[in-house]
Amino acid sequence: MNAARVLIDGPSELVFDYSIPDGLPVVAGCRVRVPLRNRDATGTVLAVSDASGLKFKLRPLHSLSDPEPLITPKLLELAHWIAKYYGCSIESVIRVLLPESVRTEQNSAKKRKSAILSSPPDDETLATLERRAPKQFAIVSLLTHSPDHKLALTDLGEGASSAVKALEGKGLVTIVTEDVRRDPEADGTDEILPDSELTLNAEQQSALDAIVGTIKDPEASIRTHLLLGVTGSGKTEVYLQAARMSLDLGKTVLILVPEISLTPQTVRRFRARFAHVQEQVAVLHSNLSQGERFDEWHRIRKGQARIVIGARSAVFAPLPDLGLIIVDEEHENSYKQDQVPRYHGRDVAVLRGHFEKATVVLGSATPSLESFQNTQDGKYRLLRLNERADGQGLPxxxxxxxxxxxxxxxxxxxxxxxxxxxxxxxxxxxxxxxxxxxxxxxxARSLQCPACGHVCTCPHCALALTYHRTDDRLVCHICGHQAIVPKRCPECSDRSIILQGxxxxxxxxxxxxxxxxxxxxxxxxxxxxxxxxxxxxxxxxxxxxxxxxxxxxxxxxxxxxxxxxxxxxxxxxxxxxxxxxxxxxxxxxxxxxxxxxxxxxxxxxxxxxxxxxxxxxxxxxxxxxxxxxxxxxxxxxRRQFHFPPFSRCAVLTSRSSHERRAEFTLQTLHRRLSEEPPPGLELGEPLPSPLVKAHGQFRFQLMLRAPSARALTLHVQKALDKTSLPEDVTVVFDMDALSFT
The missing domain is CATH 3.40.50.300 (P-loop containing nucleotide triphosphate hydrolases)
Known part of the structure; x- marks a missing residue:
């Protein structure tokens, strides 16, 4: 008998084991229906194991929600790697792989009813309709002159439903139900005109040849390229032509951009270049509605979209036959997730390329020193574009x-x-x-009294409130707290309170x-x-x-x-x-x-x-x-002081509404971490964070550095397992930390 470990959908990370009924093809990554107390629930299978040795009986799961697994074996392997490397639960990673819009039962494909003209009516039938049923005659006339002789019922005017049903009864019209795609770019105000490939200069052509060479060779030893090109050097044109080559080889393409604000521009460039297959370009980012994300995700999974453009979380797009991953502006901090799982989109993209034997291109005019050092160490290949593509000099x-x-x-x-x-x-x-x-x-960055020196600060954060004139409010840029602008100093009542910065x-x-x-x-x-x-x-x-x-x-x-x-x-x-x-x-x-x-x-x-x-x-x-x-x-x-890229750096943060408890918890962890440390561990002191209070919680942090990230993560997890945390204290572990505030 086999058992399935199932992550139950919902805000709490409930994981239960269920027996698998005979004949039900359940594998890791499947979506299943399971009994949960006195109701049914939906969940994702994390793993399948042999349960024959168990001394207790498992409840059987009911059925498969989808005939095929929604998580591929490669993505599941990637999820387990992320959980081990970043020291988080596999459940938290699965929730990123399967976004809420896909997991929840409230979302489904949007349906639309349309009327199709079965066959053009003869003149006698038209005359009869015009005389006895003018509404039906108007609908037949619209369908006759419409493309494909088809129109949505909503386009036929108010009260058209009964008239269409009458026409269906006469055999003149057929009513069909179709899936309708909710296109995130459908309300674009300007038309996208097709463009053609530009002639590459020698540097661009050399970079393209190197990239395409690894796309064609799945056994290439170095699959990651750092494209270091000055601003305006034509990196995007290299991306476009490399994407075209990947598509020609029957493979798919993933493009990551650091900001959601850059997504429309990138989508426009790719849709213009691949105008003949515009519908094969999909978009994934957090600003999509639940319905838009549901449609885009399933289009990608079914192979209807072969080019995916999105922000950080798009690195988990369920693309089959992945051939090329492009990470534009790879140095950007926004690729780092600031919530669990705290993965780095660029690093996960490189690892996904390794698992799926896809080529990875990291592009930037100012690459991160970690990526640049990887080229010096022979892990990545360095490709340079030293001149602007238009021949102009740098400003x-x-x-x-x-x-x-x-x-x-x-x-x-x-x-x-x-x-x-x-x-x-x-x-x-x-x-x-x-x-x-x-x-x-x-x-203005603050409101200050020149008489007593008082500065208006946020009651929840250790930060001065910023004055926003458009709203005439003092606003905290950390927690969003707003306050009315005082006419007098709250401390000394002096009227000469002034704006600073x-x-x-x-x-x-x-x-x-x-x-x-x-x-x-x-x-x-x-x-x-x-x-x-x-x-x-x-x-x-x-x-x-x-x-x-x-x-x-x-x-x-x-x-x-x-x-x-x-x-x-x-x-x-x-x-x-x-x-x-x-x-x-x-x-x-x-x-x-x-x-x-x-x-x-x-x-x-x-x-x-x-x-x-x-x-x-x-x-x-x-x-x-x-x-x-x-x-x-x-x-x-960095080499002299053992900072990245010459070590792996992590930050351990404790936070609580009680300052002393947060501090004491981190001091306790510091003592535990000092016991039997892994080779090369450099342990800092537990100190208040630069932003000592945020969202009403006091924060203390500890920096750790070590040669091996895996050893560091394992050591911290052991210390956390040995430590019983107070109820109101939260401890966060951030591997490869980018923020120290």
Whole structure:
């Protein structure tokens, strides 16, 4: 007798064993109906084992919900690897592999009833209908002149149902029920025109040949390529032509993008290139409705979609015969999941390529140092694109020392230097566009009393509240708490309470006054609350209806606007002075990516970087577009201090509404981890997190480094198993941590 271990659908991770009735073809990955107390439930089979030696009787499962397994053996193998590597339960990984829209019984395919004209009626029948049943005559006329002689009942007008049934009784019309796809891109306002392949330059062709070579050779020793191409070097064209070759070989393609905001642009490029098979392009990301995700997921599983484009979770798309995985902007932190399971989309993509013998392409102008070091160690193949595809040079980057500007403006909040103001004026006169980047939303970063020094802070987080003028509210950017703006200081009742700092809202307000003739728009999370607001804004900018575009990191990468000749970085220091060994790397990447939005057409580009620390290596190397120089000095520092990529780094965090309990729990774990450590383990001290309180909970963290990730995860799991945690304390283990706040 065999038994099936079943993960029950629902918010709680219930796992039970059931016996498998004879003749029922149950395998791991199947969806089944099982008895649960006094009701039936649906679940996913995690594993099948021999139950003949059990001394107790198992309840039998009822039936299969689907005739075929929804999780392939390769994806199930990947799920078990993720659970072991990241130290999480297999149940949590299965919930990511099978999204809620697929698991829940409330979702199903959308049905539509249509009327089909069985055969064209003769003139006598038409005359009779026109005289005695004008509604039926109108429906027959519509069907006669419609494509395929078919129309949905909803398109035939109100009250058409009875008339159609009467026509069906006369044998003139047939009513059919069809599945209707809920297309996420169906409400696009502009038509996608087909385009053709571009002629590749020598560097692009060399990169394409290397990629296609491994697609054709399933036994290739190195299957992962790092495509290091400067901004505007034509990486997307290489992706497109590699995808076409994969499709020609009968294989499927998966494209990952770091931000949901980049998905529509990528979908547009691929649908334009593969216009003859547009319906084979599917989209997967968290902004889809439950119905859209249900339809897209099942289209992928059934092989109806051979190209999948999506954000992080799309790495688990159930594509058969996977030939090519593309991870665009592979350095982005957004590929790291911040909830259990805390997987990294890029690393999982590489591993999936290994399991399925698919080629993996990691693309970036500023690759992560982990990926770059893998090329030096011979694990990945490095492919370079050193020149822009259009022959234009990289934009000229000028650095403005804001300490000098602050003296000119007598200490006021300074975010518009004379050089940047003059540069914007020149672009407005020439009808060219500019992008202004500031990675801080809101109007002012804090509200402070000059008399007593009080700052309005969030009651749930150790963070100052940010003033948002559009809502006239103080808002916490961590937990979302909102408060009314006080007229007096809450501490000393002084009326001279003032705003400190600046965000994108204030920049927009000031720029509208300084450049009254300019058409100014803002892109950030506050301005884009409607579903397709970002797409509409970018389309307007592409159509040259906007002169100045102010935005956060949403505009920092992947966007192509040929008429943009100026990029202004208003404060390059944000993110530079934080307690994180990757801070310099992130600033270098961000500056290089934002600078790459300029000069992508026939006109030369210019970038103006405003900073109070102009001599920072991150800023100076970015100024000269020198990735190799930055990587060399940064990797040397990481090697000396045993930071990634020369070790594996994890963070253990305890959090609780009781500060002392959170601290004591982590101190206890620290003592347990100090016992019988694996070789090379470097254990930090339990300390308060840089953001010591968030969402009403106090947080303490501990950094661990070791040569082996598996050994580190196993050691931490053993310590956690030995420790009884207080009810109100939560401990989180994050392998390959990217966030230390």
């Amino acid at each position: 000229l980057i000028r650095v403005v020392d804001m300490k000098l500007e602050s003296k000119k403006q007598k200490g006021r909040d300074t975010f518009l230097s004379d050089r940047l103001r003059n540069a914007i004026d020149q672009r407005l006169e020439r009808g060219e566009q500019s992008i202004l980047f500031l990675n801080r939303r809101g109007f 600046f965000g994108t809202q204030k920049v927009e307000d000031v720029f509208r006054k300084v450049f009254p003739s300019a058409r100014v728009a803002r892109i950030d999370a506050d301005a884009l609350r409607k579903k397709h607001a970002l797409r509409d804004m970018l389309n307007a900018f592409r159509a040259k209806k906007i002169d100045l575009l102010i935005g956060t990191q949403m505009i920092a990468k992947g966007l192509h606007f040929p008429n943009v000749t100026l990029v202004g970085i208003l404060n390059a220091d944000i993110g530079l002075h934080v307690p994180d060994f990757r801070a310099g790397e992130r600033v270098f990447q961000l500056l290089t990516q934002v600078a790459g939005r300029a000069g992508r057409g026939d006109l030369e580009g210019e970038v103006i970087v405003q900073t109070f620390t102009p001599h920072s290596p991150s800023i100076q190397y970015a100024r000269h577009h020198d990735f190799d120089g930055f990587a060399e000095q940064e990797l040397e520092m």
